[in-house]
Amino acid sequence: MKKILVLYYSQTGQLTNVVKSFTAPLQADENLEVIYQNIEPKIPYPFPWGYLEFFDIFPESVYMNGCPIKPFDNVKENDKFDLVILAYTIWFLSPSLPISGFLNSNYAKLLTDTPVITLIACRNMWIMAQEKVKVKLKAIGAKLIDNVVLIDQGGNLATFITTPRWMWTGNKNAILGLPKAGVHPDEIKNASRFGMALSDALANDLEKKEKPLLKGLEAVKVDNSLVGTEKIAHKSFKIWGGLIQKFGTTGDKARIPILALYFLFLLSLIVIIVPLNTIIKPIFRKLNRKKVEEERLYFEEPSGSEKERVKEYMSE
């Protein structure tokens, strides 16, 4: 019997629902044993977030310092699995702090020499985070074979309002003609197609080939217009994050003035640079069509955005 480990951390339960939908077909497969392990921070993060608490974890998130995590109750450090699914959310263009905590811990050995599938549910900016996770996975000796990404409904402008509102108030309801916050329930439901395809692939030992198993299922879709934004924002996050950490760690009062300054910088960026960028960037992208397309294909690896197998696994 093949053993699959599912690791995840979810604050509101959204990612947990994605994990449940994705893995339901695996659980139903009598040839597979699915073991779930929640990655829990020793000190829970607040939800909804206070504004200060929210921005105060940004430097540590960006630098992937991680946080202390509780000992696992379902698995031991040296256990071996045929496949690991690492489900994570994005905090400040980086994996959430509990996920970084896990990747920095001895438990990361669970991934060594093992095929790994990453599963992300976030607002819409995950590219830089996945690049950082890739580096960690490589250092651990894990074999990343697939990446699946679900994003919040409503597009970039709408989620710029709906996602932070959800994080800061706990309210997901539709307002001002905007859709509800979070990933569309149908998207979550349809994540079961990945589990179905995976179940078939595992029955044929395909995970041993170290090749993607979820191609043709529309696993990821890179939005070219967000790649540049992510790159610039991540660079600025690194600079500011480094500076803020010189004033202390999360929770230190000495960080408040510099955090406030950062907040003003962010605000001016949003008011001036973002609208300017919206005008200039499409022109730039048209002039660099080939490079933009190459980048899209690279960031969509290993699973890709093609959808020729979607029907096969949706009709079951």
Ligand SMILES: Cc1cc2nc3c(=O)[nH]c(=O)nc-3n(C[C@H](O)[C@H](O)[C@H](O)COP(=O)(O)O)c2cc1C
């Ligand atoms: C502190 C914080 C920072 C976030 N930063 C990002 C981000 O950079 N990119 C993104 O797409 N989503 C971001 N999000 C949204 C999360 O990735 C995720 O969608 C949300 O937290 C709900 O996940 P969960 O309740 O399943 O944990 C952030 C959320 C939090 C709490």
